[in-house]
Amino acid sequence: xxxxxxxxxHAAVWxxxxxxxxxxxxxxxxxxxxxxxxxxxxxxxxSDLIPESxxxxxxxxxxxxxxxxxxxxxxxxxxxxxxxxxxxxxxxCTMKYNPRVTEALTRQPxxxxxxxxxxxxxxxxxxxxxxxxxxxxxxxxxxxxxxxQPGGGADAAFLHATVTRAxxxxxxDLAQRREIITTVQAHPCxxxxxxxxxxxxxxxxxxxxxxxxxxxxxxxxxERTAALMVNNPDDIGIYNPHIKEWVDxxxxxxxxxxxxxxxxxxxxxxxxxxxxxFDACMMMLHKTFGAPKAGGGPAVGAYGCSEELAPYLxxxxxxxxxxxxxxxxxxxHAGSTQVREYLGNIPVIIxxxxxxxxxxxxxxxxxxxxxxxxxxxxxxxxxxxxxVTKGLPHLDEYRMEMTRYSLGxxxxxxxxxxxxxxxxxxxxxxxxxxxxxxxxxxxEPFTPEAGEMWSVEDLDYWIDVIAAICEEARxxxxxxxxxxxxxxxxxxxxxxxxxxxxxxxxxxxYRRKNGLEG
Amino acid sequence: xxxAHPYMANSTEETKKHMLNAIGAATVDELFExxxxxxxxxxxxxxxxPLVSEVELKRHMTGVLxxxxxxxxxxxxxxxxxxxxHVPAICDEIWTRSEFLTSVWGTGSSDLGRNQAWFEFASQLxxxxxxxxxxxxxxxxxxxxxxxxxxxxxxxxRGRVLVPTLMDPQRLDVARTYAGFPEQEGHIEIAYVGYxxxxxxxxxxxxxxxxxxxxxxxxxxxxxxxxxIEDRAAEIARMARAAGxxxxxxxxxxxxxxxxxxxxxxxxxxxxxxxxxxxHMNGGGGVGGFIATRDxxxxxxxxxxxxxxxxxxxxxxxxAFGLALFQQSSYGSREDGKxxxxxxxxxxxxxxxxxxxxxxxxxxxxxxxxxLRRSHYAARRLAGVAGVSLPWPTGFFKEFVVxxxxxxxxxxxxxxxxxDHGIFGGRDLSSDFPDLGQSALYCVTEVHSxxxxxxxxxALEEVTR
Numbered sequence: 001x002x003x004x005x006x007x008x009x010h011a012a013v014w015x016x017x018x019x020x021x022x023x024x025x026x027x028x029x030x031x032x033x034x035x036x037x038x039x040x041x042x043x044x045x046x047s048d049l050i051p052e053s054x055x056x057x058x059x060x061x062x063x064x065x066x067x068x069x070x071x072x073x074x075x076x077x078x079x080x081x082x083x084x085x086x087x088x089x090x091x092x093c094t095m096k097y098n099p100r101v102t103e104a105l106t107r108q109p110x111x112x113x114x115x116x117x118x119x120x121x122x123x124x125x126x127x128x129x130x131x132x133x134x135x136x137x138x139x140x141x142x143x144x145x146x147x148x149q150p151g152g153g154a155d156a157a158f159l160h161a162t163v164t165r166a167x168x169x170x171x172x173d174l175a176q177r178r179e180i181i182t183t184v185q186a187h188p189c190x191x192x193x194x195x196x197x198x199x200x201x202x203x204x205x206x207x208x209x210x211x212x213x214x215x216x217x218x219x220x221x222x223e224r225t226a227a228l229m230v231n232n233p234d235d236i237g238i239y240n241p242h243i244k245e246w247v248d249x250x251x252x253x254x255x256x257x258x259x260x261x262x263x264x265x266x267x268x269x270x271x272x273x274x275x276x277x278f279d280a281c282m283m284m285l286h287k288t289f290g291a292p293k294a295g296g297g298p299a300v301g302a303y304g305c306s307e308e309l310a311p312y313l314x315x316x317x318x319x320x321x322x323x324x325x326x327x328x329x330x331x332x333h334a335g336s337t338q339v340r341e342y343l344g345n346i347p348v349i350i351x352x353x354x355x356x357x358x359x360x361x362x363x364x365x366x367x368x369x370x371x372x373x374x375x376x377x378x379x380x381x382x383x384x385x386x387x388v389t390k391g392l393p394h395l396d397e398y399r400m401e402m403t404r405y406s407l408g409x410x411x412x413x414x415x416x417x418x419x420x421x422x423x424x425x426x427x428x429x430x431x432x433x434x435x436x437x438x439x440x441x442x443x444e445p446f447t448p449e450a451g452e453m454w455s456v457e458d459l460d461y462w463i464d465v466i467a468a469i470c471e472e473a474r475x476x477x478x479x480x481x482x483x484x485x486x487x488x489x490x491x492x493x494x495x496x497x498x499x500x501x502x503x504x505x506x507x508x509x510y511r512r513k514n515g516l517e518g
Numbered sequence: 519x520x521x522a523h524p525y526m527a528n529s530t531e532e533t534k535k536h537m538l539n540a541i542g543a544a545t546v547d548e549l550f551e552x553x554x555x556x557x558x559x560x561x562x563x564x565x566x567x568p569l570v571s572e573v574e575l576k577r578h579m580t581g582v583l584x585x586x587x588x589x590x591x592x593x594x595x596x597x598x599x600x601x602x603x604h605v606p607a608i609c610d611e612i613w614t615r616s617e618f619l620t621s622v623w624g625t626g627s628s629d630l631g632r633n634q635a636w637f638e639f640a641s642q643l644x645x646x647x648x649x650x651x652x653x654x655x656x657x658x659x660x661x662x663x664x665x666x667x668x669x670x671x672x673x674x675x676r677g678r679v680l681v682p683t684l685m686d687p688q689r690l691d692v693a694r695t696y697a698g699f700p701e702q703e704g705h706i707e708i709a710y711v712g713y714x715x716x717x718x719x720x721x722x723x724x725x726x727x728x729x730x731x732x733x734x735x736x737x738x739x740x741x742x743x744x745x746x747i748e749d750r751a752a753e754i755a756r757m758a759r760a761a762g763x764x765x766x767x768x769x770x771x772x773x774x775x776x777x778x779x780x781x782x783x784x785x786x787x788x789x790x791x792x793x794x795x796x797x798h799m800n801g802g803g804g805v806g807g808f809i810a811t812r813d814x815x816x817x818x819x820x821x822x823x824x825x826x827x828x829x830x831x832x833x834x835x836x837x838a839f840g841l842a843l844f845q846q847s848s849y850g851s852r853e854d855g856k857x858x859x860x861x862x863x864x865x866x867x868x869x870x871x872x873x874x875x876x877x878x879x880x881x882x883x884x885x886x887x888x889x890l891r892r893s894h895y896a897a898r899r900l901a902g903v904a905g906v907s908l909p910w911p912t913g914f915f916k917e918f919v920v921x922x923x924x925x926x927x928x929x930x931x932x933x934x935x936x937x938d939h940g941i942f943g944g945r946d947l948s949s950d951f952p953d954l955g956q957s958a959l960y961c962v963t964e965v966h967s968x969x970x971x972x973x974x975x976x977a978l979e980e981v982t983r
Contacts, residue, residue, distance in 0.1 A: 019638045028878065046891055051913060078618050101576055110583045111800060116600055154859065175701040295623075341659070354575060432628065488631075504827050506641040
């Protein structure tokens with residue numbers, strides 16, 4: 001125990017060199033057959049099998065290491081990642097337990113060693129799972145068809161933008177419908193994918209009640225509107241009660257409505273996107289449905305849409321025949337809404353299916369209940385800490401599964417910022433909080449999301465850490481401003497990251513720019 | 519009995535009561551006060567009854583997934599976008615570590631290990647392709663093609679991209695999706711370059727006739743989708759450059775121990791797949807893509823990806839990693855950023871890094887050699903089967919086209935019959951490339967032994983008889 005009653009913690013420090021700096025000439029980590037006279041007798045000299053002009057003469061400058069050296073190197077690196085070894089309440093990412101039973105199952109050859117082009121008769125297990133998950137997500141959202149091709153939430157938003165494009169193109173008014181409406185609170189992937197799909201973006205502002213007004217939407221909606229893309233609740237924890245009216249307004253001018261269900265954890269088992277009038281929605285299997293975050297994928301943004309939009313999907317769809325056998329239906333008009341190859345990230349789909357089978361309808365609702373319970377429990381305690389205030393404090397209803405807070409008062413009083421606090425948290429073995437997406441409306445923001453996994457003791461510990469750091473900010477602000485102190489390296493400054501003379505995304509670039517060649 | 523759920527610590531009545539008391543609420547339902555009553559569904563949910571115990575869940579899952587057949591209990595020659603390679607056991611040991619598997623983002627200090635692993639991915643891949651600027655991976659090879667086309671059109675201010683007609687149809691579909699529709703501003707026109715029927719390689723006369731000052735980029739693959747090696751790659755790049763277009767080359771990294779890196783023959787942007795670098799096929803869920811270029815501002819400032827750079831800390835001489843050019847990403851600039859980014863296949867990048875470091879320079883050379891010998895041995899053996907012909911029997915890597923017109927039997931039927939022998943035949947090309955007749959794309963890698971190939975040849979003799 002430390003003096004403030006928190007755990008004594010220090011990260012592993014390995015001072016690990018880059019793998020490119022390790023090893024010795026001639027050392028090997030993996031051998032392949034070389035001396036094969038029976039094959040040589042038929043095919044001749046191997047090097048003659050490559051046209052002379054393209055034969056690689058100079059070997060790639062890769063490290064030369066034995067197998068155990070490689071293993072130990074990466075184990076050292078893994079120990080220099082805090083993540084969920086501590087407590088991670090990373091807002092908008094819905095950190096939850098990743099059941100190890102499906103981790104083990106998906107590593108079996110019946111998943112790992114399947115090829116996507118095998119005859120469907122030999123992939124009946126995978127297809128049954130995909131079909132089953134499709135049905136369960138339809139039940140949860142009211143949509144008529146799910147596809148799993150998008151490789152993440154942003155990719156699903158892109159899929160929606162492309163479906164929007166195909167829908168209006170088929171009606172001959174794509175040239176006119178050039179605008180997608182979103183809000184400044186929506187995740188950046190919504191405006192970004194809309195723009196990448198060729199649309200102009202209209203960002204509705206944040207207003208008094210924590211969302212844009214119906215009037216603002218009405219003023220923006222027109223015969224130029226292609227679609228609306230929004231989150232609800234947003235990641236401040238505010239639910240827009242006028243969302244049905246929003247959908248009606250956009251529909252009345254001929255636009256489509258997409259529900260970015262990134263923040264589904266608090267509403268699952270209570271609302272259905274389709275019943276609110278949305279034409280399409282997206283579910284992140286790597287967060288809401290128990291598949292691991294993996295530091296940023298492999299992921300799946302499951303995309304669900306209405307019967308009316310389904311014909312615009314060019315991703316393959318799994319269907320069940322009258323004989324009970326599963327088949328893959330490949331749409332004929334390919335190439336307009338195909339965001340990735342194949343059916344999707346199969347292991348992630350299997351993990352989500354298994355998670356839903358383990359919970360059932362009652363378990364799903366329980367998880368949503370516990371998410372709100374945990375968030376509001378945290379809020380009660382966090383707001384007792386001097387220096388912590390609630391974002392948009394005049395909105396005093398219970399927040400959904402996350403709340404955005406402000407450390408603005410603490411910063412004014414002590415000069416310690418939210419970035420300083422994040423860097424100090426990791427000294428207590430607690431992962432840094434998430435602050436906010438761009439733009440920041442709330443000064444010095446932070447946004448924890450408790451989810452249903454963490455125990456109340458974990459939540460208490462996390463809150464105690466914030467309280468202790470706020471106290472340190474007053475008694476010893478330098479300690480916080482120079483944090484971390486218990487991590488493998490000190491605070492990252494990041495100078496040169498935007499300077500072409502200094503950035504280096506490879507070791508070769510670094511050596512050249514720093515005169516280390518040779 | 520109302521039991522606590524194993525995934526949810528707070529699902530006991532006592533804990534819930536304790537938390538509600540702290541909040542000052544009587545029921546959990548009160549906490550949902552923001553949702554208007556008319557939004558709450560009245561139709562009950564019909565999810566299947568839960569399998570609450572792991573023993574029941576595992577039995578169910580194993581029962582379903584066990585209906586699959588796979589490429590270890592069958593002999594498979596499928597490739598064409600997902601390939602069966604040996605995955606060194608330590609790759610799995612490393613990516614399955616909970617620290618890598620379950621975490622999201624922290625600080626540059628507390629995520630040091632993962633950032634370093636990502637930097638090692640980019641650095642080693644850069645060595646293979648001969649490029650100094652490498653982004654973190656994108657979703658797939660198709661996504662890499664799509665983004666690189668968009669980079670080229672932004673750089674050149676031109677709107678047309680040339681691609682080979684002999685391209686993976688799925689990869690092409692993804693590229694087309696990234697290209698958009700003609701009614702829109704910023705749309706990319708995709709035009710096609712034919713092939714020389716004698717060699718399967720790009721038809722350079724056709725390329726020449728299509729190059730003009732509207733072409734932003736020439737995209738080709740080496741080896742090409744149907745396996746052939748573009749021996750006039752340098753000529754293609756020269757022609758593109760002369761027309762003021764960028765050269766984008768798609769590569770299979772397993773070839774780069776024996777084939778020169780694309781930078782050597784003039785590629786401006788290298789893209790390709792990461793799946794063969796230590797990732798299981800996963801039914802198509804193993805895919806990943808990369809984008810790499812020279813380290814020049816003109817390219818760097820168009821990347822849509824995140825990229826990890828070496829940088830500094832508050833302590834002089836201490837090494838750290840940070841995100842270079844973050845502001846141009848969609849996280850930094852929303853709709854004003856370069857395309858968009860998000861979750862990708864970053865965990866696979868760690869497995870890729872381990873794979874490249876365990877192979878090393880000699881491993882890649884040996885791997886390429888083993889693939890060449892086996893695939894060419896297979897080509898010779900199959901060419902000896904009556905009625906079977908190989909349009910391009912030499913000058914390929916790993917994959918080759920096998921024609922069955924002479925047998926009078928459709929590929930679909932041959933593959934069906936091969937399954938009775940425990941063999942997954944090559945990918946049927948007959949509907950995607952009707953000009954090639956009844957043909958299939960066979961993939962042979964280091965996992966195939968001579969005996970496997972002989973078994974395939976014998977089975978083909980039998981099923982085409």
